[in-house]
Amino acid sequence: MIKIPTRVLLVDDEKDFVEMLSLRLEEVGERVTPAHSGQECLEILEKDNIDVVVLDIKMPGMDGIETLREIKRRFPIVEVIMLTGHGTTETAVEGMKLGAFDYLMKPADFDDLAVKMEGARKRKDEQEERIRKAEATFLLRKSGNI
Amino acid sequence: MEGIRLLLVDDEEEFRGTIAKRLTLRGISPEQAASGEECLSVLEKMPMDVVVLDVKMPGMSGIEALHHIKEKYPKTEVILLTGHATTLDGVEGIKAGAFDYLSKPIELDHLIGKIKHAYDKIRREEEKLKEAEFREKMEQQMIATERLASLGTLAAGVAHEINNPLAIIKESAGWMKLILKKDECAEIPRKQDFDMALNKIEKGVERAKRITLQLLGFARKDDSVLAELNLKELADEAIRLVTREAANKDIEIVQEMDIPGNTIWSDPYQLRQVLINLLTNAIHATGSGGNITIKLEVIGEEVALSVQDTGQGIPKENLERIFEPFFSTKSPGEGTGLGLFVTRGIVEKLGGKIEVESRLGHGTSFCIKLPKYLEVKEGLAGRDHTDILNKIIKMG
Secondary structure (H helix, E strand, C coil): CCCCCCEEEEECCCHHHHHHHHHHHHHCCCEEEEECCHHHHHHHHHHCCCCEEEEECCCCCCCHHHHHHHHHHHCCCCEEEEEECCCCHHHHHHHHHCCCCEEEECCCCHHHHHHHHHHHHHHHHHHHHHHHHHHHHHHHHHHHHC | CCCCCEEEECCCHHHHHHHHHHHHHCCCCCEEECCHHHHHHHHHHCCCCEEEEECCCCCCCHHHHHHHHHHHCCCCEEEEEECCCCHHHHHHHHHCCCCEEEECCCCHHHHHHHHHHHHHHHHHHHHHHHHHHHHHHHHHHHHHHHHHHHHHHHHHHHHHHHHHHHHHHHHHHHHHHHHHHCHHHCCCCCHHHHHHHHHHHHHHHHHHHHHHHHHCCCCCCCCCCCEEEEHHHHHHHHHHHHHHHHHHCCCEEEEECCCCCCEEEECHHHHHHHHHHHHHHHHHHCCCCCEEEEEEEEECCEEEEEEEECCCCCCHHHHCCCCCCCCCCCCECCECCCHHHHHHHHHHHCCCEEEEEEECCCEEEEEEEEECECCCCCCCHHHHHHHHHHHHHHHC
16 A cells, blocks of 8 residues: 655754654655744745644744644644643643644654654544535535525 | 759768758759769769869869860859859859859858759750751751752753754664665665664663653653563663673672562663662672672562672661762762662652661662552543643544
8 A cells, every 4th residue: 555645844943853854754655844943834834735744842933832823823724743842741731722733742752753643644634524525515505506 | 953963062071961962852963072083073974964063172173173074064064162252263163164153151042043044054055056956957958959959950951952962863763774674775784783773772862861851850650651570671671781880890790580470560661760770879889899689579569679789888877868869978070969869769659668778898788679569549640631631632
């Protein structure tokens, strides 16, 4: 079976980390777009189709929570997994309340990340499916009325 | 006045006897001495609160005796008895540290009053001393707490900074492992060596990660693992990690672990940390060529794991303090003074206790007793936390 790649946007200000995790994710068949700031993340979401954003919470400039809020406002269907550092459990909870799919503590376990990414991707697929169905019903009803 | 220890010193036996008798009637039974010399030898055997001391005695004079008393027993108060015409002696005596003086002939009530005052003064001094000790102890505790707090901040900062490069190392090693598994790499020479080394890197990162998490105080319940673990294997692992250090000092580590029932349910990582701490301590305490025995016993529903060394032993006065945070006999910079403190914390968290026995010159034995089955208590912070998160997910 051919794996359908998840389109991942990896956001972290640690360039080496982004580079290595991207290589590793691509090696297992995901498609990764790197970004190094919240701003860059939003710009990419604007033009590319992304399934899951893996988002570092602690970044200079626009931090993870701010970025998350913006993502959920502008691209509500995109799923977000947060990467948190120490003492940021409160931030993790806040992020979950804002609509993040889940969080992982750095340095995260690759298998954990894979499982959570799969879950996030699934939730997005299902949501898209529901939207499609709703749209179809809507269209049917509309055409029925004519 | 109850329990006051009084010594009456006078060379005139009759006078001394009368006063002693009358004092006894009033509830104070004094010891007696007939000379300055005798007074000192009594004091050597029995500590006294108050000494009533005649100034004019053959041999050692009262003033001389007073000097000796004040030098050797500064807490003892002295009331001088002077002749009627020699108040000068009394003044001299007060200058030398006497509490007060009375001129002969004395009135008993007067004497008792003075004794009482002297005794009150002693008690006040004692209280002051106790208070000072208490305050000092409090201050030390506050200093320790502050040290702990600032150490915590520093440790958290360091741990956080280390986590980032750790993540990079981890992903790099993981990526290389993935590449090695590809068909295109099936034939590369010495592939097994690469695999082995990459596994070591990953294991090392895991260990470092645990340390940083522990430093962050983040080794919470949901990070701690409960598993059935073989104590012999755990000991093997811990010993392997300290082998080099032991070999450097030519110390042999003997295992007496091969007994049935050497598996328990507990947290393997934390327990390994405990063993490493105890073994490292034992190695530091043991001289070249000594040996360390790690021994397992099963006692009912408990296991007892002991680490015994042939080191110099721990002096009695230190034995009570070794589990205190920051207590260390190593020079600053070498020991944090946190090792045994953390060790005891872990053992107690795992439902066990730690005991120590030591004989100077023979060695020390630390024994940890653990339940075979660690009961999972309700309301584990970590689990609750996950539940809350799950609820939030469902709500979202």
